[in-house]
Amino acid sequence: MTKALQMFPDKCTSCLMCEMACSLENEGLFNPAKSRIKVFEFEHGRTSVPYTCTQCEEAWCLHACPTNAIVINKATGAKEVIDDKCVGCKVCTMACPYGTVNYNSATGKVIKCNLCGGDPKCAEVCPTDAIVYVEQEAAQ
């Protein structure tokens, strides 16, 4: 049984702790611009929606990749980018219907959520439990 990130927009205060934690885990510094999770704001700031890769079963990104740089982590179900294989062609960013694979111009490779190897930092730091990491069966 794999777990999934579940988001509750009505609990999100838009503090962006998730974005900072994500960039710290993956880039080693606080930099929301390099976060794999994003908080979108709507209605003059009334609604804030955290959003990242759903690790969808279809795995459009994985199938589109011409260099087999995206693989499934069998333990977590995450679709992970193998940096050494990624050539930065961006086909996966086009294939993803959810827009959650992004190109990092600094490295010339793509970045996406990898569930931090099964310990997603965004869920760990969220002060309001707007992001939780739960068994898929238990997801509401």
Added chain:
Amino acid sequence: MTWQQQVLRVNLTEGTCTTEPLNMQWAQDYLGERGLATKYLWEGMNPQSDAMSPQNMLIFATGPLTGTMASTSGRFAVVTKGPLTNAIACSNSGGKFGASLKYAGYDMLILEGRSPTPVYLHIVDDEVTLHDAEDLWGKTVWETDDAIHEKHQDPQLKIAAIGVSGEEGVRYACVVNDLHRAAGRSGVGAVMGSKNLKAIAVHGTKGVSVEDMPRFMTTVKNAWKKLEADEGRKELTELGTNAMIDAMQAFGGLPTRNFQEVQFEGTDKINPEAMVTANKNGHTNLLTNKACFGCTIACGRVAHIDQNHFTIVNRKEYWHASGGLEYETAFAFGPVCGVDDIDALTFAGFLMNEHGMDPISFGVTLAAAMELYERGIITDDDTDGVALNFGNAEALTIMAEKTGKAEGFGKQLGLGAKRLCEKYGHPELAMVVKGQEFAGYDSRALPGMGLGYATSNRGACHLKHDVFAEDMEDQSAAGKAEPCKTSQDAIATIDSTGLCLFTSGAWDLSDYAEQLDAACQGNWTTAKLEEVGERIWNLERQFNLTAGLSRADDTLPPRLLNDPVPTGTAKGRVCELDTMLTEYYELRGWSDQGVPTPETLQRLNLS
């Protein structure tokens, strides 16, 4: 490094944008944000220069912890000489703008001179450009924010802007960032307007690091837990700052009808409970709460107005959610103007953000005008035919809009209470210190607050000292000087970290010291933070003394010194300022004229 070690300097007269290394010795002595900007201001301009002249400098400063995962890391300060007070102005704001400025690679943005034509500043990391803003001049803050986002097609731009009030020199015009947050006090927006600078738009993508990341994250997480468990924090999250209105009402320290009274009969209609209770149309004011960048408190309110309310029934453009009532807004539009209409208060709050004005100064200025009107000193001929009686909700919203647009009697209200009351021959009715209007705490019921107001370097302000617990316990003047001084110094430091003062209920200086020590170069102890805070306070004082202020300015309006409180727990009391002030000067190591002695300056390395 947690300091980006880079300053962006923009000379608006010349149209040049240059970078320079941050002075790291000054960073060790003044930390960042409020303190470090004060040092740059002191070194960079003559304090006697006119606040609205090109010689004034306008500094946007982040702190070393801005943009980190320390809770409430979204803060920045706007430091300049203030046109309301002719003293140093230091306005603090949250939202997301400050973190973005830091992420663009700058600890500080220094604006000098005056642009010959309206401009706005566009910053995307190293690319810094001044753009023509002729088409933005005359627009509101919200219109400006929309227009700049649309022009650059960049949703990640964080924008700080002024409204028409800032362009027209309303003395308490503020700088609004991220639509609903503001560097609110002392007229920093009027300084921005005087420089022909409409807005600053920034998109930073470089990020921030710290000295010792593992240790930093350990200290940060410990501090989160402490904050999470704190009762005051819980109240801020659940009720917002407006929880204070019930406390002040019960205590009898809630300034009402221009400080003639200290309890208001209408608090039940505008308190946190009223904000979540449906009205007769089934409309509930409060929608949700929101946080500034990196904040685990989320005291900010998001509200909407009943569409049937007279203020917006025919104005669909205000039918959306926006920034809701905070205590100071509720106080300044409610009790002090005698208004108990929650939708009118909320609408006036929207207008403050839309037009870029400080709600405290506007409300207290309007209250002074209402007293002038009720005493017959001004009449309908002066007020564009609007009956400025206490309690007139329509007058509140009409005048908020007129002031925001600098129209009619709004131009007079834009002078602030001091200049307005002087103009009509009754300076004693202005509830100000050094020209800046009081916040929602009466100095007679809260004498330590009175001493704090009188000695605050930016004029009357409730956020530069914390003698609250002592005042609630004992309403005499005795023993208030020491906690006033100590808290002033501590807050000067906290205001220089990049974090929010609202953490200080849960954290003491050692909590800030631990986080700073892990994040910053140098050895950051509690003792060093105390010293830095005292140095900042004294340098601000030096700025003001050089600007021409003196002991005579460390005072309160005669109403608070002479007229006993009519009701409440402090019934019969006045504020015994002189006793406290003498003791305070001694504790500070200042002469009886309020001038730091040579020994004090030497001790603080300020001579």
